[in-house]
Amino acid sequence: MARIGALEAGGTKMVLSVGTPEGEVLEREEIPTQGPQDCVDRMVEWFGSHNVDALGIGAFGPTGVNPSSSSYGKILETPKTAWRHFDFLSAFKPLGIPIGYDTDVNVACLGEVTYGSCKGLDTVVYLTVGTGIGAGVMVSGQLLHGMLHPEAGHILLEIQPGDEGNCVCPYHDRCFEGLAAGPSIEHRWGKKGFELADRPEVWDLESTYLAEGISTYVLCYSPQRIVLGGGVMKQTQLFPLVRKKVLENLNGYLVTPELADIDSYIVEAGCKGDQGVLGCIELGRRALEAARA
Incomplete structure (x- = not known):
């Protein structure tokens, strides 16, 4: 073997x-x-x-x-x-x-498609929200590259009223990563996310930014499923908030079976934290198969 x-x-x-x-x-x-x-x-x-x-x-x-x-x-x-x-x-x-x-995020996406929560699908977004924000994107069975690769963690968002000055990205003053990754949460509230679990105002704001970014991915990539991973998403109270706000943002413009079952559309990672490792295994398997062909 x-x-x-x-x-x-x-x-x-x-x-x-x-x-x-x-x-x-x-x-x-x-x-x-x-x-x-x-x-x-x-x-x-x-x-x-x-x-x-x-x-x-x-x-x-x-x-x-x-x-x-x-x-x-x-x-x-x-x-x-x-x-x-x-x-x-x-x-x-x-x-x-x-x-x-x-x-790293593309292989995590590959891991979810091959072994995890997205088996049988060919157009998927995997989003990791932790120290940074990164998105792995598969479209029609192919990991998306283009001129480089997606840097979807740096799309520009609308700063929420009263939250000015809390973007921590050194390149942008209102990007997704700078407003919603773990370091931004700590900068804004003075504590790390896991220390703020009982503060609903923290997660209301965080879910607003997450939903804005994810709504953009829905419109641009038309994924069959979106998987959310990373340390920040261990605050599982975010999931129902994000799902609700994504539907509000889309405002009925898209009508699909996937969005009608939003709980199955925006989901937790399904590989017990090993989606990156498993995606690397699949990447190596493909390289071996190509070399033997």
Whole structure:
């Protein structure tokens, strides 16, 4: 049986795993995301010692995902200055195995479609709301890339009255990530989200921003389902608020069976937190299949 390596390269931690093509995770290790000089050689050695036949990498971005581009596999203009322009993919080529490469949120979307809450669907948005906000998008069975890849966490939103000055994005003064990610919640209220669970005003405002962003995704991508993950979404009281406000925003303009069953349309992640790892496994499986074809 093939052994597929999975590297979920996030902004906070690197999750290294080995799994089967069927999505069974056999081994796992986590290390903090330091500079490339501090962790890349260690990761290459780990996969080499675990006898993997292929590797799937889901990397934090922005990153190059077009195989025909000179930027393919490189980390681009990230706030993590030590990683800027680092050729992440090439560092693993000495393993001599097929490698699939995409963004961390795209592989999470792939994991949900392959193993989780979106089986049988081909047009899906996976949104993670945590330290940042990122969206993985699959359209007609293909992960969306285009000129780079979706940066849907940075769409511009309308600042709610009285909330001026609370956007924490260094690039934009009213973007989704800057207004609704975990650091913005802490900046606005002086505490981390999990310390504010009993403050309904916190989640009323948060759900307003989430619903505005998600309504835009509904209109632009026409997904069959939207999956919400990440640390902020552990505040599950957000889900009914977001669903209600998305329908209010759409105001009856779209009439579909999916929206008529809103509780099944905007859903929690279905992979017990492993959607990124599982998506990397599927990415590696596809790379192995292509190499054998």
